[in-house]
Amino acid sequence: MNRDYVFIGISIILAYLFLFFTPYPWTGIFAAIPLFKLTVKRAALAGFFIGFSTIIIYIIYPMAPLFKLSSILGTATGMPGIVLIIIYPLIYGLTMMLSALLFSDLTKK
Amino acid sequence: MRKILDAVIIALLIVLSIFSMNFSVLNPSPGIGVWDETLNSNYTSQVLKIPGLYKPVTVKIDSTGMAHIYAQNDHDLFMAEGYYQASNRLFQMEIQALAASGNLSKYLGPSYIDSDKAMRYLGLPYNAYNLEIAYKTNHPEFYEIAVAFSQGINSYINSSGTPFYFKLAGFKPFLWSPYYTLVWEEYMTLSLTTGIYEPLYSALFYNAFGFENSTLIWPYYPYYTENITVIPGDGTVNGNNLEKQHIDPDYLWSLNWYDSWATGINTSLLKRINPLIMAALKNISDPMMLPALHSMEETIGSNSWVVTANNSKTGYPMLANDPHLTLLAPSLWIPLNLVDPNYNVTGWALAGIPGILIGHTQNTSWGLTMSEGNSANVFLEIFNGNRYLYNGTWHDASFRNFTLLGNKYSIPMTRNGPVIARWGNFGISINWTAQQPSYVLIAELMLDRSSNYTDLMNALRYWGYPPQNFALVSRDHAGYIVAGNFPIIRETLPDGKNVYVVGSRSILNGTNPSYIPCGYVPYQYLPQVKDPEQGYAFAPNQATVGKSYPYPFIGGFWESGGRAYAAWNYLRTHQKMGIDDMKAMQSNVTDFFAMKLMPYIDNSIKNMNMNMTEKKALEYLENWNFTAYTDSVGMTVYWYTLSYIYNLSFQRILDSNGLDLLPLPFVNTLIYLASNYPDSPWVNGNFTRLAMISFSKAVSLLASYLGNNVSSWTWGRVHYLMISSITGSDAFSVGPIPFYGDTNTLSVGSVPYLPVIPEPYVTSSSSLREISCPGAGIFLGVFPGGPSDNPISYYYENQLSTWLSHGYYDLTAWRTEVTITYE
Numbered sequence: 021m022n023r024d025y026v027f028i029g030i031s032i033i034l035a036y037l038f039l040f041f042t043p044y045p046w047t048g049i050f051a052a053i054p055l056f057k058l059t060v061k062r063a064a065l066a067g068f069f070i071g072f073s074t075i076i077i078y079i080i081y082p083m084a085p086l087f088k089l090s091s092i093l094g095t096a097t098g099m100p101g102i103v104l105i106i107i108y109p110l111i112y113g114l115t116m117m118l119s120a121l122l123f124s125d126l127t128k129k
Numbered sequence: 130m131r132k133i134l135d136a137v138i139i140a141l142l143i144v145l146s147i148f149s150m151n152f153s154v155l156n157p158s159p160g161i162g163v164w165d166e167t168l169n170s171n172y173t174s175q176v177l178k179i180p181g182l183y184k185p186v187t188v189k190i191d192s193t194g195m196a197h198i199y200a201q202n203d204h205d206l207f208m209a210e211g212y213y214q215a216s217n218r219l220f221q222m223e224i225q226a227l228a229a230s231g232n233l234s235k236y237l238g239p240s241y242i243d244s245d246k247a248m249r250y251l252g253l254p255y256n257a258y259n260l261e262i263a264y265k266t267n268h269p270e271f272y273e274i275a276v277a278f279s280q281g282i283n284s285y286i287n288s289s290g291t292p293f294y295f296k297l298a299g300f301k302p303f304l305w306s307p308y309y310t311l312v313w314e315e316y317m318t319l320s321l322t323t324g325i326y327e328p329l330y331s332a333l334f335y336n337a338f339g340f341e342n343s344t345l346i347w348p349y350y351p352y353y354t355e356n357i358t359v360i361p362g363d364g365t366v367n368g369n370n371l372e373k374q375h376i377d378p379d380y381l382w383s384l385n386w387y388d389s390w391a392t393g394i395n396t397s398l399l400k401r402i403n404p405l406i407m408a409a410l411k412n413i414s415d416p417m418m419l420p421a422l423h424s425m426e427e428t429i430g431s432n433s434w435v436v437t438a439n440n441s442k443t444g445y446p447m448l449a450n451d452p453h454l455t456l457l458a459p460s461l462w463i464p465l466n467l468v469d470p471n472y473n474v475t476g477w478a479l480a481g482i483p484g485i486l487i488g489h490t491q492n493t494s495w496g497l498t499m500s501e502g503n504s505a506n507v508f509l510e511i512f513n514g515n516r517y518l519y520n521g522t523w524h525d526a527s528f529r530n531f532t533l534l535g536n537k538y539s540i541p542m543t544r545n546g547p548v549i550a551r552w553g554n555f556g557i558s559i560n561w562t563a564q565q566p567s568y569v570l571i572a573e574l575m576l577d578r579s580s581n582y583t584d585l586m587n588a589l590r591y592w593g594y595p596p597q598n599f600a601l602v603s604r605d606h607a608g609y610i611v612a613g614n615f616p617i618i619r620e621t622l623p624d625g626k627n628v629y630v631v632g633s634r635s636i637l638n639g640t641n642p643s644y645i646p647c648g649y650v651p652y653q654y655l656p657q658v659k660d661p662e663q664g665y666a667f668a669p670n671q672a673t674v675g676k677s678y679p680y681p682f683i684g685g686f687w688e689s690g691g692r693a694y695a696a697w698n699y700l701r702t703h704q705k706m707g708i709d710d711m712k713a714m715q716s717n718v719t720d721f722f723a724m725k726l727m728p729y730i731d732n733s734i735k736n737m738n739m740n741m742t743e744k745k746a747l748e749y750l751e752n753w754n755f756t757a758y759t760d761s762v763g764m765t766v767y768w769y770t771l772s773y774i775y776n777l778s779f780q781r782i783l784d785s786n787g788l789d790l791l792p793l794p795f796v797n798t799l800i801y802l803a804s805n806y807p808d809s810p811w812v813n814g815n816f817t818r819l820a821m822i823s824f825s826k827a828v829s830l831l832a833s834y835l836g837n838n839v840s841s842w843t844w845g846r847v848h849y850l851m852i853s854s855i856t857g858s859d860a861f862s863v864g865p866i867p868f869y870g871d872t873n874t875l876s877v878g879s880v881p882y883l884p885v886i887p888e889p890y891v892t893s894s895s896s897l898r899e900i901s902c903p904g905a906g907i908f909l910g911v912f913p914g915g916p917s918d919n920p921i922s923y924y925y926e927n928q929l930s931t932w933l934s935h936g937y938y939d940l941t942a943w944r945t946e947v948t949i950t951y952e
Contacts, residue, residue, distance in 0.1 A: 039156065039157070039158050040161070041161075042161075043153035043154075043161050043162075044146075044149065044153050045145075045146075045149040045152065045153075045156075046142075046145070046149060046150075049142065049146070074157060077157040077158060078164070080159065080168075081164055081165075081167045081168065082167055082170075085170045086167050088167075088921045089166060089167055089920070089921050092860050092861065092920050092921065094860075095859065095860035096858045096859075096860035096861070107152055107155055108152055108156055108157060108162070109157065111145060111148075111149045114145060115142065115145055115146070115149070118138050118141055118142050118145070119142060122135060122138045122139065122142070125131065125134070125135060125138075126135065
């Protein structure tokens, strides 16, 4: 159990490093590698929550301008502004979840 | 089973990864996604390190968004200006530079290929290249200013990462150089040049309808305006006029200037090359033309007027200017005050160009409107393979070769200029002043440090193109000069006399040296007036100068004069003008041509059988005071009636001749026909009947869209302003906003004569408003936008509401909001 926390910690660090230094959410695949030691269910849950937790980054931005910008971009893309705010962390979370699920499953065979 | 599950997960991951590639700009990390734009939405006081500055520079941003840049030398001043412009407008500047240099498709894809080809046909990239060499060689001290400006832009690029719009567009900024400044200058020149498109349109009209109709529909001087020229009087300039050359102006202006004696091309040949003319127009029609393509149509224009000290309540000369350009978000303009030991100038710079183009010093002020006299000419060329005929002998054409998106193109060059279209053995070339270097930047910077009227006039000796009506005031004097290079052609009149003329009504014979420009109008004989006796002068794009002018503007494609007529009506009825009068004129929405046309419409329709809605609409029309405010109902009824008149007459006739691309005649032509030739085929043989049908159709259309309650048919429900984003996306645009004005009002809100609801959006209007009285120290200004390109910034459109309500900012009384130090 304690060892799980270590792997989760490493995964969190990798997830945020990739987030800060690369533009693409598929990098979540690599951030999920340390989760292979967890059970399949735990790996999937941890992967999703680590990835989606990056939504917290938005606290560095002033809220009113953030929503205004998302609204403008939403008009430009034909999507609701709020979707544009959550879509990256959501995809990042899903990518990590599926990757962790895969890695965990493969190592359990 | 587990293998299948794993395979499904892998497949999902692949799909998700590919799908998510599009979302990289939404990464929440600062510096990677677009969200850090929210951290830059307001200006903040700070110290910025800018390598290359000699000494620290202070930038104070006031509550209107104007930046006051204080430097200790010229290099630092213009470097700081470059940095400041880039920090607010880099994307706009680079898109403009790409458009002008014919490189948009390289960055934005194949849909921009026609724009790129048009720029290269017209020669802009090559002209700018030659101009840069000329500056380096002949005026290195001014070239250094362009270099310093570029250094400032590049310092910003190197320090800023990838700015917001570049992330969205998917490319990184390229480094700036003086070439890009000059090529953008060329682009602005093109958009304000007369003589490229107009003779082609004019030739098509002449081919279809002949001389009598050409002179009836497109008279050399538009109806009712020949006595309200920019330069007051009969056209005599510095003692020179046609009479001095023993030429009778009435004779000269009665001639058929489309005829072969004037153009070197006989009527049957001109008719034969219609397909070539069409091809030429197609090749040089640029879909990206930002500042609104100029044509004979009343689409863009500008206003300015000056009042002499004698007519001014302040006791000093005054000036007003509002140039009409396409309104963009962000604006083409950026407000600035530049201060160093040599400069103290305030006004508006064109983003991408150093200095201030329109503005004031402490002792002078100036404004610009378009002169509509030809500074370009189009020529018919005769080819034999790649050889062209000139003066009886064949010459090898040279070629400009270029590649766009892997495809190779080649543009033949004759001694006249680039060939913009070929058809059989014929070609059309253009020759315009911008093909020769002219030092507009020098003129601008000399204006920026002028301290008296003589300085202003001396500065404009350097102004080559595009020719502009320069309104000038100093503490003591007021006046105009139509500055720029006007190419002159030595014509032999049918009576055997010779005269130098500016431009042509049609295409000229490029094989015959007789029709090739042989110089420019000398500076001393450019149309000009200082302290006009009548106490005022005005230049809303009407005819430049009277019919006795020694260099007749045969290629003078003046606008209707509707706004000039309105300015003249105000100025002549106000013996003493105050600052409030200057404001009142700029906000004036009275359509004087409507005042002239309405009696004819009213007489035509008032006795017709009407339903209740039509009776009510007529009541509004008859009680209308000819103003185009947003709450005016009469304006709406008038405009839609007028639109149907155009639609059922002029437009129908042009369409039936395959000439739907031609501009529609001015409303003063319609007034002339209604009053003098009401049975003309141009008004369907019966103006009364045409007006009745048009009124009925207008009321029916309005009722079907707006309901039967006529009192609700306000102008603001059908007439909107749209300030479009340079990105082309509505999300970054401002509007639609219910808008006042029409084509002929000083506060302009031009829309085409189309019977559709709502009207097509107004996209070009007063791009800034300036009122100056240096003697009294009064300087007012406003523009429809803000300095920033950040769409969530207060400074994106902070001056818009003031501009919409015809308010002004006092440019001398400002309060520092933010101080930024560059060091």
